[in-house]
Amino acid sequence: MSQMKAVKLVTAGSNLATEFRDAPLPSPGRHEVLIKVHAASLNYRDVALLRGEYPAATKENVVPVSDGAGEVVALGTDVIRVKKGDRVAVNCFTNWIGGPFNPDYRTSSVGFTTDGVLAEYALFCEDALVHIPVYMSYVEAASLPCAAVTAWTALNEIRPLQPGQTVLIQGTGGVSLFALQFAKIFGARVLAITSSDEKAAKLKELGAEAVVNYSSCPNWEHEILALTGGKGVDKVLDIAGEKTIIKSAASTKIKGVIAVVGFASGFGGGIPPIDILSRSLTVTGTTIGPRMDFEAMLAAMERHEVHPIIDRVYHFAEYREAYRRLEAGQQIGKVVIQITD
Template sequence: MKAIRVTNPGRYEDLALVDEPTPELGRRDVLIKVRACSLNFRDTIIAKGSYPGPLAHHVIPISDGAGDVVAVGSDVTRVTVGDRVTVNCSCDWVAGPNLAEYRSNSVGTTIDGMLAEFVRVEERAVIQLPDDFSYTDAAALPCAAVSAWSALHVAAPLSPGQTVLIQGSGGVSLFGLQIARMFGARVLALTSSEEKAQRLKAMGAAAVVNYRETPNWEDPILELTGGKGVDKVIEIGGGGTINHSIACTRAGGEIGLVGYVAGMAGSLRPITLQMRSVNLKPISIGPRISFEALLTGMQNTGTRPVIDSVYGFSQFKDALRHLESGNHFGKVVIDMEA
């Protein structure tokens, strides 16, 4: 099979196209022919050698993908050959809290990922797709959509009428907007351009603040909430934005810390966090049951991912560059058969 391996992290040009045997299956393994996969911000830093987490030697990158089951191990019971499936990012995390041992079986980081013609995963990680979900749509979900779901359910479930703040127009943020609207919540958004602001409003954002024109964007967010602050924040900026987010979250509100696109370093102000009694939780994507609940919600409401662009397998480096540029609106997908 053809696959891409991270053989010399540092440059996209050093990602290696390899031809190797199709993986052999254990008793509870499933072999998937990958039809589509999608990129996340962490895929760019994995390729460049700056990913801060554990990484398998010469790993096949990309956690998100969808395809067809083409073979199963002797003891597999959850799926059969021919099923259309996607895969939870953490193969062992089915339900409950995230445990340290789950990190040793994480798709695209500690085990081989989706940027290959075939992928082998344990059956408990596999999720069957609704009939009317395309491979492109399904491939967009595992990391970004499940992270958004988890970030909106930090200490208490998302409820109708609550106010949610999203940052930017990448995959996690747009899924956050869509999920919040599925629940009947009000969404405030941050973005960098008027064009993106109009698109966010068309998707249901009640108001949008341009963070480039208004560096202290917590002030207008507070004004938009009558000085109270938002109920929930999907924090994707990290060190560059976290203190602004705390400042505009209501007392007792929640921040789901998903990413660090505005910087990994920073100085968190604990006194502000304590004085506002804000619940801050790092998000490590989510368990399989959250993914299944998300799929059910999307199916029942007719919600589908926002797809920015689709690249062919041979164009994967261009896809990474496009994602890194920040010019995307929604998910960047790779069609493995194009």
């Protein structure tokens, strides 16, 4: 076989669009691994990229989507970290192994500056790969690289999360639900905000202690303060950006941490400096995480047999429906595309 099916990101007038194409089957170099992709999952940034709202460079005709899992089917001559038949996922930055983020890592951003996983086969350097726990399916593992690692990193940003601390999550997307699951592993208390009673019920089912519906309670920060005895939460994972960041700050305790992980409502909404100064807040951004964080997260998930929350699974030919599902914002958990059985 010399050809495969792949989605390519192409220029359509002044916008970007996706095209389903035949593409040559890649062949591994010395340290490269060819993966038969079984499943891929979407993140908000994949939708934002098509709308021209994601502030990141992309290479021409790139295969999009960073998050996927599959089976090793061919190896370069010098590969030592994996073998044929191994079940693997790929880290979002292929050359970020450990340590703090370096801007040079952006040159190896899967689905943006290097080809991603919305294809039947994908080629990566062996250093980018992590082994999938035995209990986890390809569909579940495909949901992890961006959203789960971001949640793991955000909870441990600045200071690792401690038992008994309180975390505020926002919505029912992938990062928020992974943060809920991981916070419970750490023995933390989880509060949440969401847009509907249906979603609130799901969050409580998954372990959130209390949920505020921001559609019916727009001043939700007051409710969060009341739920914490007026003190505020230890950590907030801010998903929406512009429309939530000031309220997130108002919900955070003295010397608390706000981890900014998204921009779903826009890039504005700055926090007044007096709010940061008067309460000694730490506001930090997250940049997903290195492979070593991915591996540590997988070890914790395996120990507790944590299963990712999957919203819906689409067949490869239906990938545009998956994009539309995510853009509509009604998902609870991860939207996944089954590439091969």
